[in-house]
Amino acid sequence: MGSMFRGEEVVLVQFFLPTSAAYSCVSQLGELGLAEFRDLNASVSAFQRRFVGDVRRCEELEKTFMFLQEEVRRAGLVLPPPEGRLLAPPPRDLLRIQEETDRLARELRDVRGNQQSLRAQLHQLQLHSAVLGQGHHLPLSAAPMDGLLERSPLLQPPGGPHQDLRVNFVAGAVKPTKAAALERLLWRACRGFLIASFRETEQQLEDPVTIGQKIRKITDCFHCHVFPFVEQEEGRLGTLQQLQQQSLELQEVLGETERFLSQVLGRVQQLLPPWQVQIRKMKAVYLVLNQCSVSATHKCLIAEGWCASSDLPTLQQVLQDSSSEAGVSAVVHRIPCREMPPTLIRTNRFTAGFQGIVDAYGVGRYQEVNPAPYTIITFPFLFAVMFGDVGHGLLMFLFALAMVLAENRPAVKAAQNEIWQTFFSGRYLLLLMGLFSVYTGFIYNECFSRATTIFPSGWSVAAMATQSGWSDEFLAEHPLLTLDPAVSGVFLGPYPFGIDPVWSLAVNHLSFLNSFKMKMSIILGVTHMTFGVVLGVFNHVHFGQWHRLLLETLPELIFLLGLFGYLVFLVIYKWLCCSATSAASAPSLLIHFINMFLFSHSPTNQSLFPGQEVVQSALVVLALATVPVLLLGTPLFLRWQHRRSLRPTGRQPEEDKSGILDSSDASVAGWGSDEEKVGCPGDREEAEFVLSEVLMHQAIHTIEFCLGCISNTASYLRLWALSLAHAQLSEVLWAMVMRVGLRMGHELGVAAVVLVPIFAAFAGLTVAILLVMEGLSAFLHALRLHWVEFQNKFYLGSGYKLSPFTFAEED
Secondary structure, X not given: OHHHOEOXXXXXXXXXXXXXXXXXXXXXXXXXXXXXXXXXXXXXXXXXXXXXXXXXXXXXXXXXXXXXXXXXXHOOOOOOOOOOOOOOOOOOHHHHHHHHHHHHHHHHHHHHHHHHXXXXXXXXXXXXXXXXXXXXXXXXXXXXXXXXXXXXXXXXXXXXXXXOOOOOOOEEEOOHHHHHHHHHHHHHHOOOOOOOOOOOOXXXXXXXXXXXXXXXXXXXXXXXXXXXXXXXXXXXXXXXXXXXXXXXXXXXXXXXXXXXXXXXXXXXXXXXXXXXXXXXXXXHHHHHHOOOEEOOOXXXXXXXXXXXXXXXXXXXXXXXXXXXXXXXXXXXXXXXXXXXXXXXXXXXXXXXXXXXXXXXXXXXXXXXXOOHHHHHHHHHHHHHHHOOOHHHHHHHHHHHHHHHHOOOOHHHHOOOOHHHHHHHHOHHHHHHHHHHHHHHHHHHOOEOOEOXXXXXXXXXXXXXXXXXXXXXXXXXXXXXXXXXXXXXXXXXXXXXXXXXXXXXXXXXXXXXXXXXXXXXXXXXXHHHHHHHHHHXXXXXXXXXXXXXXXXXXXXXXXXXXXXHHHHHHHHHHHHHHOXXXXXXXXXXXXXXXXXXXXXXXXXOOOOOOOOHHXXXXXXXXXXXXXXXXXXXXXHHHHHHHHHHHHOOXXXXXXXXXXXHHXXXXXXXXXXXXXXXXXXXXXXXXXXXXXXXXXXXXXXXXXXXXXXXXXXXXXXXXXXXXXXXXXXXXXXXXXXXXXXXXXXXXXXXXXXXXXXXXXXXXXXXXXXXXXXXXXXXXXXXXXXXXXXXXXXXXXXXXXXXEOOOOOOOOOO
């Protein structure tokens, strides 16, 4: 957990891997995921690298795996997940896997082809049988069937010139959608000498092959099957029996073929999942080996990469164990570097969501202060300030708690819905957001917009009625009554925790909450920004930039606290010094704050304490005096430091004690405040100081901070606005839904019937509007406050993550 506050120390290491053990060494590093490899062959084409042949073989195997997987899916089967932890196979197993894969693919192609051929033949036999079965009787609906034979002439009289004409039969099968068009075309082509009849087959026939045999010119365009039709009934019966016998034989052969196909697919289901994982791992290993360079003696491979310094002993031990069989041990050692190392921050289930919020803004620079540990508290709290309601927070908490309790279930992890995955990945964030919302809901004394009386109220109506002499006539004439805290016994003291429930009955409830929540937002905002500036101190101390403590951090704190910190002081001082009895004559803080910048005084607005005008004027002058220091202090110091470094000393400059990860205060061409703040390593001897660029960057930083203090403080007023909006939406939903339902039925049975749909509508609208829409709005505003108002005070977020070589995704 220590690395959460600041990224771990990451070093550049060099590997010497014996050629015979390089594969096993890289494979073990992939299982552990400790090192990120650098490409030492960036100038070499991918087709000219040493292990490109092995990579191609793995890719060919993956293509074959895709064919096998498609065949399994085509058969309606599902590949089971691989069982256990699978290691990358030795290179000698690649040939065995390739041979077995090719054999399975070849068997599948042959069996699938035989199956398709047998199905096509069976279809033809069934279709022919259906045609002959339909042709047992003459299909002439317009002529009498009694005494009519196949060779009886249809033209009368029999002794006429057409006595030799007979009716010839052509039978076949065609799709029902094409029957009408075929009949019309045949009628026109035969000039009316045609009798056509169409009957549907009793059994649905499935044709696995596109109909397309050449028969006659007309039927060819309709893709018909045409079969020989014996004119003698005895011949047709014999042919039909023969076709049925052939169909039975083909069905038996087809059944055996399909059983053999099922056996082959079963072997594919068993062997394919582990092979896919192993070949992906093997391919990943060869891709890493392609990034290594070969030594001059061709006896070892040289690799470079980043890893955490705390993982170096583990890394060395793993390499020794992996190369023990080769007779020569693999070696890893630390080497110096001049470039910025990647950032490594280890997370767990709980911290991953909060670290994701920070990384969405930008990955921190190397060993920069990490805002994630503080975001664990501040983000849910600022969200809860805008979402404060006991009921809504409890619903969110229970929803997140259910996801946390079910996080180890395979069905929950394997869900593919993107919205569910988003909620599930942030389940701990939702848990704290709901918990903090319950807390702020108790402070606001709101539960589904209703106030609860946990403690006795601090206001007494009975005392007011007794001492003011409220009569029945007075109550009838005044529908609104005022509780005067100056009257003895009316105000008994502040409510023990949160807002007094009596305010929910007051007509000036909104005005009271406006004042309270606006001042609360200012206090939280100034505190949050001040904490961000203070966190910058740890960056300056860590990188040895001591001058920035005096020339940047101190002026920033004076400017921020001298103006807006003083405003917070006035708010708290007024709360402590002004009681409820003197609230009517209390001075206005807004007028005091305006007079502070105008160096003026309002006679009607009394001072809060003696010497207030002098203090305000001194604070404004002091805040304005810090602007030149903030603007010119750092550039002038860097200019003086650069000139001193150029003076001839007669000796070589000392080696930096901090070694390869030293930070440089010297500004270089193209220097920016980003690089200088985090101590980007650079070459001091080649540093070129450009004062104009340093002044430009420092001016941007000064203007951004000074104007940002004003705009950012105003930005925190969104806490006040969204909190009031959430409370008012809750109130409107209760008044327009639940209150209407509670007033509709006075009898017990009627009320029970009416409240069921009313409560269902109230629950649905609460979830859809107040939990989902309002929750998303409060989440986005809390995100904005952290990214813009808080993190820009100390966090640059311009680094890059350490991406170690790991097999986690393949597994």
